[in-house]
Amino acid sequence: xxxxxxxxxxxxxxxxxxxxxxxxxxxxxxxxxxxxxxxxxxxxxxxxxxxxxxxxxxxxxxxxxxxxxxxxxxxxxxxxxxxxxxxxxxxxxxxxxxxxxxxxxxxxxxxxxxxxxxxxxxxxxxxxxxxxxxxxxxxxxxxxxxxxxxxxxxxxxxxxxxxxxxxxxxxxxxxxxxxxxxxxxxxxxxxxxxxxxxxxxxxxxxxxxxxxxxxxxxxxxxxxxxxxxxxxxxxxxxxxxxxxxxxxxxxxxxxxxxxxxxxxxxxxxxxxxxxxxxxxxxxxxxxxxxxxxxxxxxxxxxxxxxxxxxxxxxxxxxxxxxxxxxxxxxxxxxxxxxxxxx
Numbered sequence: 001x002x003x004x005x006x007x008x009x010x011x012x013x014x015x016x017x018x019x020x021x022x023x024x025x026x027x028x029x030x031x032x033x034x035x036x037x038x039x040x041x042x043x044x045x046x047x048x049x050x051x052x053x054x055x056x057x058x059x060x061x062x063x064x065x066x067x068x069x070x071x072x073x074x075x076x077x078x079x080x081x082x083x084x085x086x087x088x089x090x091x092x093x094x095x096x097x098x099x100x101x102x103x104x105x106x107x108x109x110x111x112x113x114x115x116x117x118x119x120x121x122x123x124x125x126x127x128x129x130x131x132x133x134x135x136x137x138x139x140x141x142x143x144x145x146x147x148x149x150x151x152x153x154x155x156x157x158x159x160x161x162x163x164x165x166x167x168x169x170x171x172x173x174x175x176x177x178x179x180x181x182x183x184x185x186x187x188x189x190x191x192x193x194x195x196x197x198x199x200x201x202x203x204x205x206x207x208x209x210x211x212x213x214x215x216x217x218x219x220x221x222x223x224x225x226x227x228x229x230x231x232x233x234x235x236x237x238x239x240x241x242x243x244x245x246x247x248x249x250x251x252x253x254x255x256x257x258x259x260x261x262x263x264x265x266x267x268x269x270x271x272x273x274x275x276x277x278x279x280x281x282x283x284x285x286x287x288x289x290x291x292x293x294x295x296x297x298x299x300x301x302x303x304x305x306x307x308x309x310x311x312x313x314x315x316x317x318x319x320x321x322x323x324x325x326x327x328x329x330x331x332x333x334x335x336x337x338x339x340x341x342x
Contacts, residue, residue, distance in 0.1 A: 005304045005341055006295065006334045007066040009274065011220060011252060012078060012139040012185065013314030014056040014071030015323050020048055021076075027317065030225065031077040032107040032149045033094045034084055049074045050127065057132055059324050064331030067135040067183060067308075070128040071316075078187050078314060079141035079149060080108075085120045086168050088112040088154065095151030108150045110161060116168035122175050129180035138181050140169050142188035142219065143205040144198060149190070159201045166208035177215045185218035185252070186210070192221065195238040202239070203246045210247055218274060219243060220252035222313045225280070233258035241267035250274050254312040256294060257281045265301040273302055276312035277333070278326050285325035291333025304341055309334045 016026075021037045031037070040048040056071025075081045083089065090109040097107050125138045141149075143165035147158065155161040173184050186209060191198045210217045221240065223233040233254075243251050244267055252274035255262065265273055277294035278286060291309070298307050309330060315323040 004066060006338050007135075007308055008064070008331050008334050009067035009137060009183075009308055009310050010060060010065060010069055010327070011222075011274075011276075011311055011314045012069050012072050012137075012187065013075070013316035014059065014069070014073070015316055015318050015320040016071075016073055017052050017055065017320070020052045020073070026076075029105065031080045032083070032105060033080060035076055035080075037076050053124075053127060054131060055320075057128065059320070060327060061132065061134065063324055063327035064335075065134075065327055066331075067137050068128075068132060069137050069139065070124050072139065072314065074124055078139065079146060082120050082141055082169075082172070083146045083149065084108055085116075085118070086165075087115040087117045088164075089114070089150070095153070097149075097151065110150050110152050110154050112154055114161065114164035114168055116171045119175055120172060122172075122179050125176045125179040125181050135182040136180065137183035137185055137218075138176050139185040139187055139220070140172060140176075140209075142186035142190075143169050143209050144202045145188050145190040148194060158197070162201050162205045163208060166205040169209040170211050173209065173213055177213055181215050183216045183218060184210070184213060185220055186248070187220045189220070189222050189224065191239045191243075192223070192234075192237050198239045199242060203242060206243075206246045206248060216250065217248045218250040218252050219246065219248045220274070222252075222254040222276075223258060225313055225317055236261060236264065240264055244268045244271060250308060252276075252310065255298075256312050262297060262301050265298070270306070272306045272308055273298070274308045274310045275302075277309050278311035278330055280312050280315065280318065280326075283322070285322060286329045286333070288329050288332035288336055291329050292336040295334060295337045299337070304337075 053073040060068040090111045094106040095109040147162045250272040255276040256279040275298045
């Protein structure tokens, strides 16, 4: 991906401006179906999203981030834009799932075979490529996670549904690579929610989703957005070491807020690790020194060639001012450690 030691990156999302989205609606949860959170009328929405995307790109560049995204500015959530664009997903009444906390969430209904019939994020990637000379990453919801955020009303075998999601992701990923993506990332936070099913099908599905790609590939795991998931987070993943067998080049893990035991990194050799060193629950920006210490902790288990410093998760629920300050600390903290390595 790059010869630079400790290249910094973002997980995916960056704060959307208040003039673009209704942040009060956004704060109620992570959208699984389309909610129409936009404040800008349809005739002007695309132009407004492009303007906001440029703000996100320039902020990441100004902060000194090495591998940037488009901030996922055109998405209501990391997953719903792609998932609801697939054939086989009902455009009518959504389904409902009950979380472990007992909360009902509206989700897509799978009513036919899952197919990707048209590009969804390719124009986003083309816009990003036109507007930065830095390494560019784009993210897609992972097949296992999409299958767990839907009500299956068609497939007799859930694993068959997962694999059809994976084929749809792969078709999109191949086009994203052609559009100029240097890095393609799958967001798979639900791997830890159902480790039994994940152990049965997740690695096979991830490998199918990333099949044939030449771009660098990443699988991202987290414990949920700090703004949405309140309280203490687990200090370990119920599904992590198994990802050492998947074909992804990098594994992205949340480590700063949960104070993850970094000894688990030994199980993921020889993968590169996107290590979360920015705590998104902290209302203050880290100092570069704090970030440097967290990177040094990772280097106790990994050589610098295998460590990619990053925030714990997407930053969309932060204020833009705080997100920028945290990214600046990330870049400056990595520079401190890089200078120590010579």
